[in-house]
Amino acid sequence: MTTNQTRHRRWALPLAGFGALVVLSGCAKDAPQDTWQPAGDNARKIDNLQQPVFMIAGLVLVIVAAVVGYCVFKFRDKGQAIPQQSHGKPALEIALTIIPALILVGIGIPTVNTLFKLAKTSDTQCVVNVTGQQWWWEYDYPVQDGCGGISAPIVTSGQLVIPAGQKVLLRISSRDVIHSYWIPKLNGKRDAVPGRVQTLRLQADQPGIYAGQCTEFCGLSHAYMRMEAVSLDAAGFKSWVENQLAPYEAPAAGSTASQGEALFVSQCSRCHQVNGILGADGTPVISRPDKYVYSGAVPNLTNLMTRTTFAGAAYDLMTQDCKTALWNTPSAQFSAKYLEGVSPECLDTVQLRQWLRNAPAKKPMYADPAKLVETGGKYRGMPNLGLTEDQIDKLISYLTERK
Amino acid sequence: MFTTGSKLFIGATTLAVVGALIFGITQSDSKLGTIGLVSAAIALVFLMGINFWVRDSNVSPTDTAALTTAPASHEAPPRSMWPMVAALGVALIPVGLVVGRAITWMAVIVILVATVEWMVQSWSERASADSAYNASIRKRIMHPLELPVLGALGLGLIIFSFSRIMLRLPAAAGAIAFGAVASIVLLFGSLLAAKRTVGRSVVGTLCTIGAVGIIGFGVTSAIAGGREIVKHEIPSFAEGTCGTEHGEADHNASRAIALKSNLAATIVLQNGTLHADVIGVIGAKTTITLGRSTNSYIRFVNLDDDKHRLVADLGVDEVNINGTATKVPQQSCTQAVGKDGAQFLVLRPTRPSFSSTTPFTLSVPGVDSTITIEVP
Numbered sequence: 001m002t003t004n005q006t007r008h009r010r011w012a013l014p015l016a017g018f019g020a021l022v023v024l025s026g027c028a029k030d031a032p033q034d035t036w037q038p039a040g041d042n043a044r045k046i047d048n049l050q051q052p053v054f055m056i057a058g059l060v061l062v063i064v065a066a067v068v069g070y071c072v073f074k075f076r077d078k079g080q081a082i083p084q085q086s087h088g089k090p091a092l093e094i095a096l097t098i099i100p101a102l103i104l105v106g107i108g109i110p111t112v113n114t115l116f117k118l119a120k121t122s123d124t125q126c127v128v129n130v131t132g133q134q135w136w137w138e139y140d141y142p143v144q145d146g147c148g149g150i151s152a153p154i155v156t157s158g159q160l161v162i163p164a165g166q167k168v169l170l171r172i173s174s175r176d177v178i179h180s181y182w183i184p185k186l187n188g189k190r191d192a193v194p195g196r197v198q199t200l201r202l203q204a205d206q207p208g209i210y211a212g213q214c215t216e217f218c219g220l221s222h223a224y225m226r227m228e229a230v231s232l233d234a235a236g237f238k239s240w241v242e243n244q245l246a247p248y249e250a251p252a253a254g255s256t257a258s259q260g261e262a263l264f265v266s267q268c269s270r271c272h273q274v275n276g277i278l279g280a281d282g283t284p285v286i287s288r289p290d291k292y293v294y295s296g297a298v299p300n301l302t303n304l305m306t307r308t309t310f311a312g313a314a315y316d317l318m319t320q321d322c323k324t325a326l327w328n329t330p331s332a333q334f335s336a337k338y339l340e341g342v343s344p345e346c347l348d349t350v351q352l353r354q355w356l357r358n359a360p361a362k363k364p365m366y367a368d369p370a371k372l373v374e375t376g377g378k379y380r381g382m383p384n385l386g387l388t389e390d391q392i393d394k395l396i397s398y399l400t401e402r403k
Numbered sequence: 404m405f406t407t408g409s410k411l412f413i414g415a416t417t418l419a420v421v422g423a424l425i426f427g428i429t430q431s432d433s434k435l436g437t438i439g440l441v442s443a444a445i446a447l448v449f450l451m452g453i454n455f456w457v458r459d460s461n462v463s464p465t466d467t468a469a470l471t472t473a474p475a476s477h478e479a480p481p482r483s484m485w486p487m488v489a490a491l492g493v494a495l496i497p498v499g500l501v502v503g504r505a506i507t508w509m510a511v512i513v514i515l516v517a518t519v520e521w522m523v524q525s526w527s528e529r530a531s532a533d534s535a536y537n538a539s540i541r542k543r544i545m546h547p548l549e550l551p552v553l554g555a556l557g558l559g560l561i562i563f564s565f566s567r568i569m570l571r572l573p574a575a576a577g578a579i580a581f582g583a584v585a586s587i588v589l590l591f592g593s594l595l596a597a598k599r600t601v602g603r604s605v606v607g608t609l610c611t612i613g614a615v616g617i618i619g620f621g622v623t624s625a626i627a628g629g630r631e632i633v634k635h636e637i638p639s640f641a642e643g644t645c646g647t648e649h650g651e652a653d654h655n656a657s658r659a660i661a662l663k664s665n666l667a668a669t670i671v672l673q674n675g676t677l678h679a680d681v682i683g684v685i686g687a688k689t690t691i692t693l694g695r696s697t698n699s700y701i702r703f704v705n706l707d708d709d710k711h712r713l714v715a716d717l718g719v720d721e722v723n724i725n726g727t728a729t730k731v732p733q734q735s736c737t738q739a740v741g742k743d744g745a746q747f748l749v750l751r752p753t754r755p756s757f758s759s760t761t762p763f764t765l766s767v768p769g770v771d772s773t774i775t776i777e778v779p
Contacts, residue, residue, distance in 0.1 A: 121683045131694050140779040142692035144684070153692060153779035169683040173667075175697050195698045195749075196665035199683050273755070289696065290753040296696025 032211035035184040039210060040203040041167075042118055042187040049114045053107055060103070118187070121199055124169040128160065130200075132172070132179030132192035133295035134218060134380050135225035135363070136312030141241075148237060154244045155273075156306075157299040158313040160229045163237040164207045170200040175295040176380075180216035183229045189215050204231035207334040209327055220364045221381070224314035230307075236335025243339075243403075244303055248276025251401055260398025263391055271298040271382075274402065294375040298382070304402040305342040311363055315351045322346035341403045349396060356392045358384045408459040412451030419444035480528040485521035489514055520545070561614060564621020571624035587613075645714050645736035647768040653710065656738035660702065660747050667691070667699035667750075670713055670765055670774060673706040677765065677772040691765075692777045693752055701748045701765070703737050711767045712739040717752050717776070718759035752778045 028034070038044040126147035131138045139161075141147065141154040147163060160183075162168045172181050174192040181200060182189040190200040204210065214225035232240055251257035265277065265285055273287040290296040304310070308318045308326065316323050322345075329337045351362075360367035365381020372378060387395070405413065423440035430436060492513030499507030527541035528534075565584075569577045591609065595601060644650050668691045669680040678687035693699040703713035717733035724731075737746035756763045756778040763776035 122685065124683055124685060127683055129692060129694060131697060138694075140692065140694065142684075142779075143690055143777060153777050155779040171683050173694065173697060175694070193665075195700055197667055197682050198665060275757075284758065286754060286758040288753070296751075296753065297694075 032209075033184045033213070037185060039185040039208070040187070040205055042201050042203055043185055045114050045117055046188055049110055053111075056103060056107065118201060119199075120201070121169055123167055124201075125166040126163060126168045128162070128168060128170050130160070130170045130172045130181060130192070131175055131297070132181065132214065132218075132225075133175040133297055134177065135214070135221040135314075135365075136299060137179075137181070137214075137225070137227045138297060138299070148234060148241065150241055150245075152245055154241065155300040156244065156303065158227065158309045159209075159307040160202075160227065161237065161240055162202060162204060162229060162231055164204050164231040164233050166203065168202045170202060172198045172200055175297055177218050178216050179214045179218045179225065181212070181227070182215045183210050183212035183227070185210045186212075186229055191216060202229065204229065206331040207231050207233050207236065207338075208331055209338075219380070220366060221312070221314075224312055224363045226309075226313040228309060228313055230338060232335040232338065236339055239335075239339055240306070243306060248274070248302070249401070250278075251398060256394055256397040257401050258398075260394035260396070263394050264398055267385060267387070267391075268301075268395070273300045273302070275300070275302040292379060294378040294380045301399065301402060304399055305347075306339075306403055308338075308342055310352065311355060311359070314363055315355065316348055317342045317352065318346045319348045342400075344400055347396075347400060352396060352399075353392055356385075356387055356395060360384055406454060406459040406461070408454035409451050412447050412454060416444050416447040416451060419447055478534050480534070483521065483524055485517045485524060489517035489521065492517055557614070561617055561621075564618045564624075567621040567624040567629075568617070570629035571627055573630060645712065645734060645768070649710060649739050653712070653739035656740050656744070656746065658740055658744035660745050662700060662747055663702065666702050666747075667693060669702040669704060671704045671706060672711055672713075672767055672770065672772075675707065675770055675772065677767060677770070677774050679765075679774050689773075690775045690777060692779065693750060695755060695778050696751065696753055699750045701750060702745060703740075703748065704745045705740050705742060708742050709769075710739040710741045710744075711770065713737045713746065713748060714766050714768060715748055715750055715776070716761070716764050716766070717750065717778075718754070718756075718761055718763060720754060750776075752776070755779060 031037075035043070036047065038047045124146065127142060127144055128147075129140045129142060131140070136157055137160075138155065138157045139159075140156075141150050143153060144150050147166070147168075160170075170181065170190070172190050172192045173196060174194045176194065178194070179192040180189050181192055183202065186202045186204055187200055190198050192198070208231055210229045210231070212227045212229065214222060214227075216222075218225065251261050261277070262280075264272075264274065265279055269277065269285045269287050271287055271289040271292055274285075277285045279285045287298070289298045299310075305317065308316060308323065310317055318326065322342075326334075326337055355362050359365065359382040361384075363381065365379070365383075366372065366375075367379060367381055367383040369377070369383075372380075419440050423437050423444060426440060427434075427437040492510045495506055495510035495513065499505070499510050523545055524541060527537045527544075530537050530540050568580065572580055595606065644652070666682070668682075671678055671680065671687075678689060679691045681688060681691055701713070701715070705711045714734065714736040719730050720733050721728045722731045723729075733752075735748060735750070737748050740746050752763065756776060763778060765774040765776060766772070
């Protein structure tokens with residue numbers, strides 16, 4: 001065996017392994033953020049565009065790589081004399097200009113057409129305001145006739161709940177830095193820019209959960225800034241809206257949850273809002289996150305246990321078994337299953353307890369006061385409140401009832 | 404044994420020593436003169452030693468090889484300005500330490516530039532015996548650095564000078580001057596393009612005259628100062644200008660705003676009625692939803708005949724004034740604009756609207772129509 005053959009064999013195995021890895025990575029089954037598996041009309045428009053574009057681009061890549069490879073191998077330096085150099089081949093140059101131009105025009109026409117279709121807002125059936133901040137997403141549903149009718153504003157976070165089959169328009173903005181909203185199975189990305197309102201259409205074919213994450217680097221915990229879009233059938237969405245607007249129910253007097261409520265008012269309500277909660281003097285407690293947090297907002301916890309995630313959807317409120325069961329629920333039964341919320345049996349108290357014990361240890365948030373000089377002492381995330389285990393028990397008991 | 408040059412310095416040294424002795428004895432009150440003369444003597448001894456060592460750089464008439472090897476047989480290198488520039492930089496450092504940090508930094512930059520230039524020039528002069536080659540090699544190294552920097556500095560100076568001229572001229576004359584200069588540049592460029600045989604010297608001279616003219620006028624304008632720019636008062640509720648009355652700020656209000664896209668809402672006054680156009684929401688609305696603690700940009704368009712302003716009422720909030728929590732109405736407004744005029748307002752409600760006893764609204768003084776603001 002010659003030295004060259006040995007050298008080629010040494011390279012062949014790693015190259016084949018790498019190629020196999022690349023090909024097999026496309027076969028991942030559990031890929032909730034797979035943009036190649038559209039689950040809605042808008043994502044399907046993108047998919048219908050990207051499939052032929054990728055095929056054309058792939059074909060061009062193969063042709064160019066083959067020609068370059070052939071030339072490199074065929075005309076490699078073997079000590080031969082340099083051939084006569086020539087300049088200018090008008091016919092070839094014109095052809096090599098016109099062919100790529102035609103390819104680009106061929107790709108450009110359907111691309112522009114798709115862009116216009118994705119930017120359409122005149123057929124909106126439901127509007128949701130989406131606001132990004134370090135490092136979570138807030139969703140507020142304005143009063144509207146759409147979405148089956150919403151009579152008072154609704155605020156939630158972490159999980160965007162939408163009616164299946166309806167054309168939902170997200171009005172996206174940001175409170176601090178630029179973020180980017182992306183639910184790959186439902187549509188492309190849209191930047192959330194402070195002071196600007198940008199729109200993004202979403203439409204889910206079937207009830208279910210669709211995962212996404214922030215795709216614009218936005219600081220320390222960018223990787224923890226996730227989101228989930230939850231699609232419910234029409235009746236399920238109506239129930240969800242009614243539940244979100246239902247009056248506040250205080251815990252039974254003397255219960256652990258009641259003690260948790262008092263603790264919530266003293267410790268948490270400076271930033272976190274629970275609609276309808278009353279202070280010791282009987283007046284509504286209004287949180288003022290703008291005084292303590294740089295972005296000026298923190299998640300509203302009124303109906304915490306109706307959603308299945310917390311901390312910017314970085315962690316699940318449900319245990320892994322319950323989560324798997326929910327995600328795998330068939331579309332027909334999904335809405336009813338989701339509307340059950342997080343039951344005490346399904347609540348992952350370990351995660352929630354760790355969060356309440358020391359939030360910055362679970363999700364980096366510049367919580368050290370020494371690092372808050374640039375923000376005028378305001379936090380960017382939840383600090384360690386130094387709660388005792390007894391206080392955490394009471395808070396969890398109270399929060400478990402927020403459904 | 405002693406060369407002519409060294410003899411001269413020996414004599415001068417002796418004179419300095421004698422002078423120092425006489426001055427020291429006769430003028431015992433003042434030591435400064437003695438110190439000066441002794442210093443001069445030391446310097447002269449040093450120079451005498453150098454002359455003695457190099458034999459006055461004389462070449463012996465019998466040394467024929469010296470005709471090509473002696474330094475005197477070589478073409479003298481051109482005079483260098485960099486030592487002088489470096490000296491200027493050094494002199495600027497103490498000035499900068501007294502006057503301001505900017506001058507110190509400028510001095511440091513001058514010294515660094517002079518050092519690099521001086522080193523490269525010194526090196527290039529020794530690169531070969533051919534002075535033309537030496538000059539070319541210096542250009543090859545330094546021109547890629549010098550030309551862009553000098554070009555940028557020159558351009559910056561011309562732009563800065565032009566800006567001073569524009570600030571000095573009255574607003575109307577500024578537009579004319581700008582058009583005139585642009586026309587001259589266009590005409591000059593067109594002539595050059597049409598007549599390609601124009602000599603470089605002619606082009607260079609014209610450009611120089613133009614540049615010197617602009618810089619000269621710029622310096623004059625900078626010294627004379629800018630024209631008086633009238634600052635208009637900004638309306639605010641605290642000054643009681645959010646009502647139906649119109650002040651100076653309203654008379655001078657801009658009628659057009661550039662910000663037209665991606666707004667939270669556009670509020671239109673038409674036929675005495677307000678309605679809101681919201682991106683993504685179909686149809687005109689009388690209720691808008693604004694995010695809490697978010698800057699929301701609101702555009703106000705007046706389609707009615709009279710001058711009107713938009714007023715935002717966001718309830719009453721506690722504000723820290725001199726350490727005391729004081730309840731202050733959260734009200735702000737635009738300037739008043741006439742028919743087809745537009746203004747914009749930035750709102751950042753910090754409390755939910757349900758926390759207020761009065762609704763959050765947008766209204767126009769004198770017009771019986773409101774837009775309700777919901778803050779979730």
